[in-house]
Amino acid sequence: MIKQTWNLLRQEKVFSAIYILGTGLSITVVMAMAIVFYIRIADVYPETNRSRMLIVKSGTERLENGGWNSASLSDAYIEACFRSLESAEAVGAVYREWEDEHYVQPEGSSLQWPVEVKHVDDGFWRVFPFRFLNGKPFGAPEFQSGLPVAVIASSLARRLFGTDEAEGRYVSLDYHPYRVCGVVKDASYATEQTYAQLWLPYTLLPDYKGSFGESGALGHIRAYILAPSAGEVGRVKEEALEHIRRYAAQFDKVELSLNGQPDRHWQSAFRFWSSDDPDFGKILLQYGLIFLFLLLVPAVSLSGMTDSRMERRLAEMGVRRAFGAPRTTLTGQIVAENFFFTLFGGIFGLLLSYLLILAGRNWIMEIGVAYVEIPPEGSEVLFTPAMLLNLPVFGMALAVCFLLNLFSALIPAWKASHRAIVHSLNT
Amino acid sequence: MLKSIFTQLWNRKRSNVSIFIELTLVFCVVWYITDYLFVFAYNNSLPDYRDLRHTWQVNLAIFPSGHPEYQAEAGEPETLAANHHRILQTLHNYPGVEAVGISNRSSLPGSSGYWGATFCWPGDTANTVSGQRISISPLEDFFRVFGHTRNEGREAVSMADYNWSDPRTIVISRSAARALFPDGEAVGKELKDTRSPDARYVVGGVVDDTKRLSYLRPQHAWYLPMPMDDPNELYRAAITVRSRATIPDSRFRSDFLEVMSKALRIGNFHLQSLIPCAKIGADTTRMFGQSGDLNVRLALFIFFLLNILLCAMGTFWYRVNQRRGEVGLRKAMGATHAGISAAFFLEGLCLLALSAAVAMAIEFQFVYAGLIDTLGKYDDSIYLPDRIPLRFLITNGLTACTLAAVILIAVWLPARRAAALPPAEALRDE
Incomplete structure (x- = not known):
């Protein structure tokens, strides 16, 4: 069957190229969206415990x-x-914080660098298992005493000190000195619950115990x-x-x-406003319909192209039927043959979706987000290989190919194999 | 010729069904996106009578008490006010600075914060008008920093043009003046703040309309003097400057940061950052999800157009192969290359016309059900996008033109191939 598909591909080069391009295009868009939601929802560093996490915003x-x-x-x-x-x-x-503009004052420079700071408690480090390259997180005693200690990202440590070995050194943030207690592997801005370049105990804030309302x-x-x-x-x-x-x-x-609330992590990804009680069933249905629509529109055109190709192969169908080939076998064969075309398109589409994600890295994670947190000047969303190249993403790509192939080939295959033998042979 | 094309389409109805469905679906979706883009572009084209180019927000911060440069006495209200005044003088004296302004942070152009206020004329309390409260210091020139104008951009305004010595002075936007006093002059009239009925203001002037963000419509605005006697206000106030247009922004920024990082260390104050004011609006647009929304819509717009391009190209490629005999015969009868190509082009356009008719009927249901939003709709003012039938025709026309262009590109390659077929070779297939 592979040989036959290969021959078909070589016989109809332009048509096959158009078909594969069309398939690739639809898979690009669907996979780009799927990867964005995967990064937002799946267990990715440092939010590797998302699947067993509850969030109250x-x-x-x-x-x-x-x-x-x-x-x-x-x-x-x-x-x-x-x-x-x-x-x-x-x-x-x-x-x-309401106003969260923070600057680091590097030693010997009059310029300041904007940095992203998160004020967290000691439990934060147990919930989010950051990889410590040097030192360790601040613990309960430092947190409760409000000691000026900081965990910093590896990129900041290298920029400030030229090395990850920064434990015990001091960093000046907004002209306050903080002792570095640990250096962690950088988080990506794509994991915005945890992303920062500097993490401090929130007990350092004068009004951390403050509350409002009744x-x-x-x-x-x-x-x-x-x-x-x-x-x-x-x-x-x-x-x-x-x-x-x-x-x-x-x-x-x-x-x-x-x-x-508490929400599971995936639910929390769709909660934007503090007074909202989102209907998660409706949200899932909406996204499901959008995915389906993005697959269906190209499937209609691919189905039309498959149908045209089947018209040229009607005589072959007629002969095979005349020699006793069952309709189900013919339908299955056509769908399977077409799957190879879809698979070629799928590989092309997946690669294109990676390109799209990398090219649109500064806005693509904002898809479906009603309120966007603005990263500090100069920071970019970085995608790690683990976010893009992993089994669930490949599995999703394969499932999308399968679905698209089914949408685009089943009806033409069924129609071609159900034509009267005489009519097929006449063509 | 049209009759023969429709006959061809009818005869090949089986293979035309999928392209027809595809075109109808894509027409509806592309129209939906075009409608959004049309309103977006329209709003962007509306004049915003201020100029954010070469304007900067100067962010100051205070040294913490443990810092070696911290001076306990500089925290006293009088010293604080005096130091703040010195900072403003230093800014005025900087050679690249043309004007300095002070306002509340939420009053900065493009700020994500919004402070609303509702006013009415005591003679007609039923006519209340809401708008953005823009709180500015009369001691500096906010109007000059942001290039505010009057008389539809013909005349630049300055804070000095108004009598701020009267604490009741309020300057209002042209749209607010029109809404409050449809038949007459606003200047000199008294206004009442509906939320503090005892507070009375007198309209000291009318300035041109501005937009909160570039993709929105002009809004009503109330320019009110900011009380500067409270030391806490000094911390909260936003300082803005206009740099000279002759200095490139990048040079101004680097020079300013280098010089003023030292020069603005006055009392406990120090320079924290210098942000282009245009970035404030861009960040707010992004924060509100508008930038991402636009990018997604543009990406989908391109996706659907490419889909239709490939669909039409694939279908017509097969069609040309299947109709080699017909093409050969027509060529043998004297049809020109252009004539053969035109037949295929017309076939594509006829298919588009048919699907456009069905798509418009579907779209009409959406419009009728009120499912189409108007970006930036603000009050009862009528703009072109509010004239729904006209907007429906314009956006459908734009959609049809876009898809027609895509169809012509898609059919061009197969049509060229058909036109180039030698008649003898094409007829041999028969």
Whole structure:
């Protein structure tokens, strides 16, 4: 069959090229989207525990007078509801600043470098297993005492000190000196929950205990809860919900809600506004329909081209039918033959999708994002080979090829094999 | 000729079905994207009566208390105000700086923050008008920094043109003046802030309209004096400068950072960064998801056009092969190369016309159901995109022209091949 397909390909070079190009094009777009969502949802460094993680981004207070407040959560609320979870393996927290412009002052230079800073707790390092190239993360004593210590990214360590061996050295951030306690392998801006060049204990911030609203639950912090395994996420969520209910029950005049949170990681990727309670079923359906549409439109044209090719092979079909070939075998053969064309297109499309992702790296991760976090000047989204070249991505590409081939070849194959033998032979 | 083309299309209806469906689907999607791009381009073409070129935000920061240069006494309100004043003088004295402005941060052009306010004329309290509150210091020249104008761009304005010594002075945008006083002059009229009924203002002038972001429509704006006696306001205020147009931006930036990193170390203040004001708007556009949205739509636009290109090319390539006999016969009867090619081109365009008719009927359902958004629709003002039937015709016309161009390119290669067939060789197949 491979030989026959190869012969077909050589006999009809221009047509085959057009067919493969068309297939490649549709696979490029679908795979680019699939890879973007893979990077956003799958376990990728340093967010390698996404599959067993729960995320709480925000809460909403509804007041008696009809007003409402919504924001991230307070430290006290995280302490009361999440750090006390018995079933969780670890709980991490990230403080979100309103104005987060930060600059590093390199020694001996009057210029300052803009850097991305994250203020986190000690649990953050257990939830997100960063690879430490030197030193170690700050622990509970440093966090609770609010010591000026910092974990820095390898790229920043090399830029500042020329080496990864920076433990014990000092970095000046906004004219504050911080002792470097660890150096980690860089995270990509594509993993924006964790991305930074410098991580500090949020207890260094003067108002980290601050809260607003009526219940004391709203503040600036997001919580990341790690379950012992993916199978136990449900159990951890149940316990968290119980804590949330208990906390909310203290207030008569305020209705406190986390709008369905804690979310699994993939759900959290679709939650943008603090007062929203997204319908995840609807979101999945929408994306499913978009994927299907992006496959169906080219499938219609590919189906037309396959149909035209079948018209030229009707005589061959007639002869094979006349000699007793069953219709199902013929249909299966045509679909299988076509699959090789689709596969060629698929390989071409996958390569093209990598090119598209790399060329559009500064905006492609913004697909489907309602509110974009702006990276500091000069930083770029980097894609690691592990994000692009992996079995799930290849599997998705193969599945897309299979689906596209089915859409584009099944109907022409069925039509060709069901023509009357006399009619087929007459052509 | 048209009759024979439609006969051909009918005779080959089986193979035309898929290209017809494809064209109809793609026409609908391309129209949807074209409609968005049309409104986007239209909004961008609307005049924004200010000039963000060569404008910069000067970000200052305060040394932390543990820093060797920190001076405890510089934190006193009087010293702070005096140091802030020295900073402004230093900026004025910098040779590349043409003007200096001070405003609230949310009042910066393109800022992601928005401070709204609603005003009415006490003589007609039912007519309330909402717009952006732009809080500016009368001590500096915000209007000159951002090149504000009046009389539709004919006259540049400066803060000095208005009497800010009266704390009730308010300058309003032309659209706000029109909305509040449709029949008369706004200057000198009293305005009431609907949220603080005791606060009264007097219109000191009218300036041209500006847009919050380039892809939006002009909006109503209220320019109000910013209280500068509160020391906390000094920390929060945004300082902006206009550099001389004769100095390239990159040179101004590098020179400014080098010189002012030292010169602006006054009291506890130091220079943190210098950001082009155009970047503020670009970042906000990106933050609101607009840049990504535009990129995705453009990528899909190209994707669907390439799809139709390959579909038409593939289909017509086969069609030419199947109709070699017909082509040979026509050539033998004296048909020219151009005539043969024209027949294929017309066939493609007729297919497009048929699918366009069906696609427009589908699109109409979307429009009728109100599923088509108008980017940047702000108030009751009527712009071209608000005239839905006209917009429907224009965007469909643009879509049809785009797809026609794609079809002609797609059919060109097969048609050229058909036209080049020697009649004897083509007829041998019969």
